[in-house]
Amino acid sequence: MTQQNRYDEEHKIQYYETDLTGKVTLGMLINMLVLTSYDQADSFGVGTDYMLSKGYGWVIAQYEIDIKRLPRDHEKVRLVTEATSNNRYFAYRQFFLEDDQGNELVHVDTICVVMDLTARKMVAIPDDAVAPYHSEVVKRIPRLSRPASFEESDVAATKTYRVRYFDLDSNHHVNNSHYFDWMMDALDEEFLIHHELCHLAIRFENEVRYGHVVKSEVTAPVNNEDGTATTHHHIMGNDERYAEATLTWRPLSATTVD
Amino acid sequence: MTQQNRYDEEHKIQYYETDLTGKVTLGMLINMLVLTSYDQADSFGVGTDYMLSKGYGWVIAQYEIDIKRLPRDHEKVRLVTEATSNNRYFAYRQFFLEDDQGNELVHVDTICVVMDLTARKMVAIPDDAVAPYHSEVVKRIPRLSRPASFEESDVAATKTYRVRYFDLDSNHHVNNSHYFDWMMDALDEEFLIHHELCHLAIRFENEVRYGHVVKSEVTAPVNNEDGTATTHHHIMGNDERYAEATLTWRPLSATTVD
Incomplete structure (x- = not known):
């Protein structure tokens, strides 16, 4: 993938990430997918450490998740994230889970905001925290x-x-x-x-x-x-x-x- | 490693495997280490599926864990297991966690038994479940x-x-x-x-x-x-x-x- 606002990683589902039906739990799936957004931010030098140095942190305020199939123990999957668009206060980020043939298994839309960790209040997204992604700057982000x-x-x-x-x-x-x-x-x-x-x-x-x-x-x-x-x-x-x-x-x- | 009773895998510690101090939780560490024993058993064709087909399952009855240092978020580690010895009822299995320089961070000794999953009772270890490891057959396994x-x-x-x-x-x-x-x-x-x-x-x-x-x-x-x-x-x-x-x-x- 060459798009600068996309990032992906491979992962193998392990037994301790699954429930008693042998399929990945939603909690673990979200952990893995969100990891790609941390790693993408780190790759641009605007990860957790950078945000913390300003007293800020990213928070996911809303999710919409569409599941075709949950992968099973031992299955190899691809975790994909895309920082699609943002305005002054909200960032629209997507996550995709694909099987080893590139078929989409899960699609996750999220709305992310930046919190001032001391005041525990939402603040405007700092320009430098999103500039490296070259995401589309929009007036209105999609409604989930x-x-x-x-x-x-x-x-x-x-x-x-x-x-x-x-x-x-x-x-x-x-x-x-x-x-x-x-x-x-x-x-x-x-x-x-x-x-x-x-x-x-x-x-x-x-x-x-x-x-x-x-x-x-x-x-x-x-x-x-x-x-x-x-x-x-x-x-x-x-x-x-x-x-x-x-x-x-x-x-x-x-x-x-x- | 060439020893047939040893098996190892690489792993990178992820944020969702750590606690608020940024170090891996003991629960997740045990999950990862135990995974190597499942994968080793699978590699010999005597893994969970084989045991289930006989109505049996391995259970770890006792652990002794020695921790020099718990690895942190993003740290690359090596997970090692060794099926050291066994007698008719008990198997002595060791696990080691090493940093990327090969230094031992955690050492885990375990005593494992085989359960009849229907009767929910301990049974003698089936010979074919341990034969592939060429573990030492002993009269007494070590006491933890x-x-x-x-x-x-x-x-x-x-x-x-x-x-x-x-x-x-x-x-x-x-x-x-x-x-x-x-x-x-x-x-x-x-x-x-x-x-x-x-x-x-x-x-x-x-x-x-x-x-x-x-x-x-x-x-x-x-x-x-x-x-x-x-x-x-x-x-x-x-x-x-x-x-x-x-x-x-x-x-x-x-x-x-x-």
Whole structure:
């Protein structure tokens, strides 16, 4: 790939990155894909160290994920990222997961913002942090599909999670991948074993910190006309919402991909 | 390496394998090292698939881990395993983590057994599962140092953990690496930030299953004459003990390795 705003790496899926069906977990998949954006930034000299020296850090505020197939243990994949466009406050970054034949397995759209780590507030994206990518500078970045709203009375199940020491990354933040695990773990085992995630829209609203206890709330699955099922999720704590998401699932008996 | 019972792989430590100090977590380190033993077994045609076809699976019953230094984010390391010796019921397997100069950073001794997955009982090691390694067949395998015992009245802190869907591996077992996280997370953040693990002895006694709630119990740290501190740990549930461990810690101010 010669495009300057694209970057890619190879990866082999390992057993400890998979769940009991032998497919990569969404949390680990996001970890791997996000790694390419860190490595791309490092290759331009505008990585985490550069941002930290200014007191800033990149945060992914919103994801929309489309899954054709999740790769399995031992499978060789290509992780691709593209810093597609940005305006003064928002950067639109895409990630792609490809099989070893170059077929797209997963497509991830993200909206990224820059945080002042002391004030814990969003700031304008520093010009030099994006200049090396030669991304398109646009007036409006694309809108990702938003999670659907629901009432507390629609919540069918709740599980609680205490943020653990090992959930924190070197910025003392809770790594995004844990939100995916908290959301999905609130569903029961029967549902998880017999369904495969095919679409996810998630929006992060507030920061969860060490020691916080969060509630993962989920609605009952609703069956769609095309055979898929939809679940809605909130991560809540102290009456404030940390994240909201809508997940769409393919029943495993009806899938043709395995 | 030409020894038939040795096997090695290269690995680069990634941000999502590290904790907030930027060093690899013990859980992820064990995942990586254990991977080499799976890959070695696969290379001989006696890997997980072969064992499953007989209704068997390897289980690591006991670890003794000696840590000189934990590698950091981006560091290139070599993962080495050696199927050293075995008798009828027990296999003694070693793991080594080396830096890119070949210096040993971590040394892990393990005692492995074979489980009948239906009866959930230990069985004699099938000859053909170990023959390809040409490991030394011995009468007695080495004894690893055992965790020290302690009374319930010595417990200084307890945290509870519900086994999550994503804690399970493709054998429907809780991956060993989670026990390490449960044990260490029971200590407070202040202690964890200012200490570095240097030695661990752990023994697994019973199997934790999906949905179980376990208690991670830890004693108050005891200061040793050489400047290290020791903590004792139990993973408990329903009045039975799942695992016991003794951990030794180096205070970070006194360390010379960073």
